[in-house]
Amino acid sequence: MSQLAVAWIIKNPDVTTCLLGCTKVSQLDDSLKGYEVYKKLNKEIGLEIEKILDNAPQGEIDYRYFNDMPVRRNQFLGIDYMNNKNY
Numbered sequence: 001m002s003q004l005a006v007a008w009i010i011k012n013p014d015v016t017t018c019l020l021g022c023t024k025v026s027q028l029d030d031s032l033k034g035y036e037v038y039k040k041l042n043k044e045i046g047l048e049i050e051k052i053l054d055n056a057p058q059g060e061i062d063y064r065y066f067n068d069m070p071v072r073r074n075q076f077l078g079i080d081y082m083n084n085k086n087y
Helices: 002-011 025-032 034-040 043-053
Strands: none
Touching: 002 025, 002 034, 025 034
C-alpha cells in the first residue's frame, strides 16, 4: 500500500512534493519502490483501483453557499476542468 500511495502522489498533477516519513531503512526502501509502481500506473489500472477502494472524492464544496461542486480533476477518468486538457 505504501508503494501505491507514493505512486499516486507522484502521478497526481496537483501534488508538487512527495515527502517520505520513515524511521527504518526498510521503510525507505519500500517507499522508494513506489517509483516503479508509478511507471506502471495508467488509466485502466487507476480505474480498477478506484473501483476496488470506492473512496474517490465526489467533488468539492463551495463553502460560500455550501453547495456541491463538480469534480474538477480526475486523472484516471481524463477530466481536467482546471486546465482544459485530457490525460
